[in-house]
Amino acid sequence: MTRIEEHPILGTFEKGKKVQFTFDGKTIEGFEGEPIAIALRANGILIHRYTTRRNEPRGVFCAIGRCTDCIMVVDGVPNVRTCVEPLREGMAVETQMGKGSQKASE
């Protein structure tokens, strides 16, 4: 949907094989090895977490692993920088609530 099919300068993008993973329990698809955040964005998912005190949504900001705004719970581990963490088959990605309790388990 938001993926660039044919780039005027770069042509087509080399991607890994298509894999399935879950976002808050729902099965979606992405390409192996690309950052989790990219696969989520391709599925129209922009909200990665809600802040501790004000419960405000946060998403990708720097996309290079520096700002840590995009952290989520991945395979049960909180605070994973999804903009640099490569996607693998069968990963369980969850919206992070505050410092790391999981939305899905609430």
Next chain:
Amino acid sequence: MRRIEMVSVGAGPAGLAAAIEAARCGMQVVVYDENEKPGGQLFKQIHKFFGSREHYASTRGFRIGVGLLDQARELGVEVSLHSVVLGIYENRTLNVMIRDQIEQVKAERLLVATGASENMIPFPGWTLPGVIGAGAAQTMANVHGIKPGKKLLMVGSGNVGVVVAYQMLQAGCEVAAIIDAAPKIGGYGVHAAKVARYGVPFFMSHTIKEARGKECVEGATIVQVDEKWKPIPGSEKDLEVDTICIAVGLNPMTKLTQMAGCKMSAVPKLGGMVPAHDENQQTTVPGIYIAGDVSGIEEASTAIIEGRIAGLAIARSMGYLEEESFQQKRNEQAASMRSLRSGSHGDARRVAKEYLNAVMKG
């Protein structure tokens, strides 16, 4: 503890160029980079560089990156990825976290080429998903092949703002506008003209008042500012955008050099606090050199030359290069640099660099 003749922190254009020069003289060189891939930001730059042929004119950034990497590999430079240099301690001892292991390293000579990070401006709604750095937009589109959004607002008309706005058009996004609080476009005319030809409006003397939206960006309100940069009530405009890119400048990533005790100096023209350094890129701490954006915000082409000068100076200081040969090679690079640091944009940077050299001499 592992002993290494030369360590570069950062595998961007400056770090790689320095590594190549030193390795060519016979030095053992290890380049650490925290990222999954080397090349720094070069691989995101798909526009053609300009200048003369020796400055890679009309070569696209990512091709320059491929060339530097190939050269480094041929010369036996070890590029260690997923490697975060956590700290610099006495006598150039480093702690490096390589994946999840921490290694101690002693570097005979150390080059810090950590680059820069983006500046940000806070405004109501700036934390909403959909507000991103211009660098993030570039990373998404040019590295990962995904559109950051459907319709974007670019805040900032410097080179990063206009170049990334053009790249967003190439990626198939709409660009609603480029705004800047300054009265004049900051970037090179060539880049700005390319975006203007697509019909993208420039709103000069405008700033962002608010990012609107409940859970994500649904729109932006911009407002005109007076000559004192104060918002003019009633001049607000609403733009329908789902993404807001912030391109309001860069600042040198100097934390490691500060930790190492390098003398710092505030130079606004170079992006903020920068380590003082001499004409060979050496800081006030003997054996620690800097090159590229960490030594003052400039461009990839100047970063490469600074890297080369640092690499040559390091090789000379370790006895891998004869004085005569060093002088000759160094002069070639210095001449090349002079032509890049000329003109209305370059002159100011040259003056700022000369100031830093003077600070170095105390």
